[in-house]
Amino acid sequence: LAKTTQPISMDSYEGQEVNITCSHNNIATNDYITWYQQFPSQGPRFIIQGYKTKVTNEVASLFIPADRKSSTLSLPRVSLSDTAVYYCLVANDYKLSFGAGTTVTVRA
Amino acid sequence: GEEVAQTPKHLVRGEGQKAKLYCAPIKGHSYVFWYQQVLKNEFKFLISFQNENVFDETGMPKERFSAKCLPNSPCSLEIQATKLEDSAVYFCASSRVGQSNQPQHFGDGTRLSIL
Numbered sequence: 001l002a003k004t005t006q007p008i009s010m011d012s013y014e015g016q017e018v019n020i021t022c023s024h025n026n027i028a029t030n031d032y033i034t035w036y037q038q039f040p041s042q043g044p045r046f047i048i049q050g051y052k053t054k055v056t057n058e059v060a061s062l063f064i065p066a067d068r069k070s071s072t073l074s075l076p077r078v079s080l081s082d083t084a085v086y087y088c089l090v091a092n093d094y095k096l097s098f099g100a101g102t103t104v105t106v107r108a
Numbered sequence: 109g110e111e112v113a114q115t116p117k118h119l120v121r122g123e124g125q126k127a128k129l130y131c132a133p134i135k136g137h138s139y140v141f142w143y144q145q146v147l148k149n150e151f152k153f154l155i156s157f158q159n160e161n162v163f164d165e166t167g168m169p170k171e172r173f174s175a176k177c178l179p180n181s182p183c184s185l186e187i188q189a190t191k192l193e194d195s196a197v198y199f200c201a202s203s204r205v206g207q208s209n210q211p212q213h214f215g216d217g218t219r220l221s222i223l
Contacts, residue, residue, distance in 0.1 A: 032209045043112070043199050043214030051209075092208045094141070095153040095164065096201075
């Protein structure tokens with residue numbers, strides 16, 4: 001499994017865009033980049049997944065540069081309910097490995 | 109159902125007692141995964157099933173842990189002779205297929221407390 005590094009925490013305000021960058025220098029050719037969100041007392045929830053370039057869905061965007069050694073999750077116009085832990089996973093394996101994640105706190 | 113359902117939400121057992129956790133995967137999902145979250149934010153893979161067959165059990169402690177997924181029944185994870193170190197949140201997830209590019213859908217977990 002490729003090792004990932006992401007900030008421990010980030011603070012933001014309602015209505016702002018939040019960008020979380022994950023470093024994964026040892027990403028393998030077959031690895032996908034997947035982001036999950038977890039609220040307290042709940043299980044992780046799939047947000048978005050990509051292999052290269054840019055992926056966008058109704059919740060977020062994922063930017064992946066050509067070398068794939070990093071990726072950035074972009075949350076547009078966050079609200080208080082987006083306060084959660086966000087995990088970056090890089091793997092070609094169904095055995096998911098969650099690191100410490102990034103705790104995003106959105107303030108009014 | 110449309111969500112992974114885990115029961116119970118909380119389970120308290122004395123050391124040495126048995127604990128049994130249940131998981132109903134999303135209808136139509138063939139794969140079930142169990143994870144253990146001991147420390148905050150750190151997950152450990154335990155076992156996975158393809159329908160009722162064990163797909164990968166490389167994460168399962170051999171001696172006291174067992175799991176089943178029987179037809180028309182919730183999957184279960186059972187811990188015999190529990191120890192204090194078994195205290196954790198146990199998550200179940202399901203997916204339509206077992207490939208890494210398929211998202212896993214998680215239940216809200218069972219918090220097991222061993223006293």
